[in-house]
Amino acid sequence: MSPKVTDNAVSTAGAEGTARRVNTLIIGSGFAGLGAAIRLTQEGKDDFLVLERGSDVGGTWRDNTYPGAACDVPSHLYSYSFALNPEWTRSFSTQPEIQKYIASVADKFDVRDKHVFDCDMQSAHWNAENAEWEVQTSQGKFVSKVLVSAVGALCEPSLPDIKGINGFEGEIFHSAQWNHDANLEGKRVAVIGTGASAIQIVPAIAKSVSHMDVYQRTAPWLLPRADRPYTAVERLAFKHVPGFQRLSRAGIYWARETQVFGLAKAPILMKPLELVARAKLQIEIRDAELREKVTPDFQIGCKRMLISNEYYPALSRDNVDLVTDGIKEVRANSIVTEDGTEREVDAIVVATGFHVTDSPAFATIFGKDGRSLADVFDEGGQQGYKGSAIANFPNMFFLVGPNTGLGHTSMVFMIESQINYLSKALETIEKQGLRTIEVKKSEQDAYNADLQERLSKSVWMNGGCASWYLDKHGNNTTLWPSFTFEFRRMLNSFDVAAYDTTVAVETDADVVAISAGKEKANAR
């Protein structure tokens, strides 16, 4: 796919060189950025571009091509409400099928021309004088009135800081950057990590490698995966029986929402799930010593619950060893653990997750007083307002912002809720002729105090685990603490009163800002 810039990206020659100017710039084209592009197009808010660092849409689903990659939310729910797909071949789709779906949606809604692919955002600076965002990219400069971050939480691989790892002479790569040229067949392979990615990779390659060492720091809880292919009759029904697919989607949605009671409100209600997980351990792992090693020591749900029917059987294979001693050092051709054991290895798969609460991208976005998102988060934690705006960053909106993540159901539902809010925000800016709009710090603080109060009852805060849900201040800044329909309802209208605004007026000389939006907001 060659990079494209549309006609509406007007070039302006200025002292700073040529910049492309649009009303709205969206960064990233995963489910969130692509969904926003479709919505804005449908509503005739055409003056926007999506900057995407990859060569195609799809985001994390484009990048995570590791063997066994699949979704742990059923596809009829893990898809856009406006683009249901009767062709899903199974209940839990694999990465290739999901990526094909996302690409087909981009084609169907004809939004590829609104994208600039292979365009890496290097920095974004708020220019207060002109009330606009100046965005430097690998393809030059862009200027926009509104900036939308849709970069997602799972985009920056986190590499472990292990002594000697850079001197390893064999193949080594992160799960999200799988090297398909590396042939692991018949090789001695180490997998570091036992999270959602690793438990899919291990069974997918265990049969073909000569030996595998799985390095576990914390044992995860595993539940059964109710995955199966759809029959031809079911697929015909999804396609031709009116309402059947919507009904199926609704059934999945409400079944998964029931988990919120245990996860967020009363962790004691997680007990039945723990019993299921314990029974699974008992049935699938016959070796008592191995079973003890993989039995988690925290409450189920505290870390993300994983689903697999193949992981435990893979660990039980003769050519697979589970290593629970910490890694002390990586040498040219081996890994040494704290107990002094050295294990020779030809390749290392690093399945150690992502920079979620400490993404390097935060250091590239500079708000009102010149401070970066990283600086702001460093001081006060990763706080936002309704996951969609952050004080100090005027004219900027977030999709998949702080506290919008989930432990139980489809992120696509949250994303569509946020796209509603974004669309209404853009309408408000247009209708009220706003020059700037910035969430009030007092509103953000009150919102977060309430969030943290609600989260304090959750299993994520009380379950006795360390997880990437928590930031360095110990706050849960990643998860939404309640039902997703509450989130949807909260974002159904745009509450401009929570924002400071200035209004642009035409004068003979220029366009100037005349009033703080307080009066305007109060008048509503």
Ligand code: N01
């Ligand atoms: O990453 P993770 P992931 N030395 O952070 C270990 C989504 N997802 O890529 O638990 C040794 O979950 C770390 O150990 P510990 C989903 O939201 C979804 O697997 O921190 N080990 C852990 O075991 C998921 O939550 C799907 O003690 C180290 C592992 O590495 C998110 O992506 C599939 C280490 C990291 O697990 C991330 O999943 C895949 C070190 N220095 C991903 N550092 C589906 O839909 C970390 N670890 C199925």
